Amino acid sequence: MTNGIYILANDVVYDQLVALLNSIEANAGKKYPICIIPYDDRLELVRREIKTRGNVQLFEDSDAIARWDNFAVEVWQTHPTIISEWRQKGITGIFRKGMHRRFSLFDGPFESYIYLDADILILNSLDFVFEQLNKHDWVVYDFQYNDPSHVYNVRSPKLLEVFPQERIEKEIFCAGFYATKRGIFDKEQREWLLLQLMLGESEILYPSAPDQTILNYMVMRSGISSYNFAHELPESDRTGCCVTSPHFQEQDYILYDKGNRLTYLHYIGLSASLFTRLCAGENIGFPYRDLFLHYRYLYEPEKRPKFNGKPKAYNQPPNLATKILRKLNFIKGI
Template sequence: MDGICTLANDHVYDQLIALLNSIEAIYGQQMPVCIYPYDNNTAQIAAEIVHRPNVQLYNNQDSIQQWDEFVRNVWDSHPTAQEHWQKIGSDKYYRVGTHRRFCAFDGPFDRFVYMDADTLLMSPLEPIFAQLNQNEWVVYDFQYKDLSHVYNASASKLAELFTPEKLQKEIFCSGFYGSKKGIFDAEQKEWMLKNLQSGEASILYDMAPDQTILNYMVMRSGISSYNFAHQLSASEITGCCVTSSHFEERNNILYDKGNRLTYIHYIGLSSKLFSRVCAGENIDFPYRDIFLHYRYLSEPDKRPKLATKPKDYNEQASLAARVLKKLGLAI
């Protein structure tokens, strides 16, 4: 069975509803969706999906606990991560709930597409699922432009493990990918953990904890991967990030130079921003109307009127300048 997965808790409720509605706009309620819980704060989500028979909240506690333990063991083997996190005011483990997306490898779908809660689906996913007939890992993003947010580029071990070509071609963003159930079993996880504990953990980038581990798992295991961003022609390719200002909207779908986007990723925007807008605060941000359309798709009468003068989401710096500097991956 094929399905779509995401990761959420009640803090990203408004974004989650928009994502679910964007999926439903394309597939109706025929596409199964599984939500992996970031933490136990999911009461609002649980109440909402009662009305969505195709959506489930993952509750396999053995799977959740095993992945939680795996990730803690990974970071326990890192030479500097925990010291760094504690200096910036974090707990011993940083954003540990983000790793629960890994539960999809144990989850209900034989093949799945994972989408972050701050994305919206713009096109059917059949090309992604079809490519999974040839590859075990399928992505469509431009993270390859910025190695520094995937691995510790200064780690000497990095060049020992991966060739420059592999680093250029195979790194990816953890916000959208297609894969399969069971590709990382207990034996593989144990093998990778031993490698990390033997010194390979030094290559991990500790401020993107789920992204760096996921890239390591895919690349170190040697499974076959495919990135549409490397394969499509210049006339076919589209961007995916909110930092791209040139997308055109037609009937609540975004297009890049005439080509329909696969998804839009509101990367770099705080979940609090979306909550404030949904509460009626008139804050402007790129592609806000697209988000609001899908957020209130099934209840348009509840859409906030936003009658006051809009204020920019960040008066100190533009979205493009701030996020492009941070991520260096939008086109």
């Protein structure tokens, strides 16, 4: 296979996965095969959904998954304190270990690919992203460079020794949407990166976004050719992508930013449980909610939940009873 799309998912994000798959089909077509990489073993709903779609398969290369799971463990073992800090917080092993599964795609079946988090909707053709891979090894379209504190440990004095400020301001990216090629990080390259981390560079990693910080480090430290449409497109043509942007305009179930069609919308920062509860009939409001519901129920509109009254804000503070129950660990917070 040549070009394809990978999505990291499990049953926890099932409703988001269905919406994403439907949005890809509606706005990017069926030309690209899609492969779901398992976050973990909770896959009953995912497997059932795959059976209904001819161009979607499950990534089941256990050797590749194991190889890159081990790599993630080795990366964090080079950090002087984080393993013990996670243990003190009750985290066994690696924090958000399943998120590191996206690394195994470097050994996946697609020669070139776009990776997507499940909390995304595709709203435009993806051809231009793949075309850019003819010139570069890593392609993104986001504005994460405005906030390096969620990519690296900006308090580390080592950071500017490893990467000059101008590279940090230009090259960092969000790990939720990117395009790259198979095999760009071979065994020799991985071992070299681990060596640099063991020699002291691991302190610049940001453990609260463990997969994102590693990916940024791998790309930037290796010096591979990278390209960000957010930098390269004329200001008049570029668009935002995050649900936190309130100014997007909707027309025919597509979003526009000052007249320009968005490539994707990322519901970043919204808990998967919000989407599950919404689809179960709970009247919760969040930005671009109806757009999500449109794509989630694109092929089964009769199942779309019907709501009466004003929706409850997703970030509404919990009432006293809920606070008490959470404190007693009877229910989990969002």
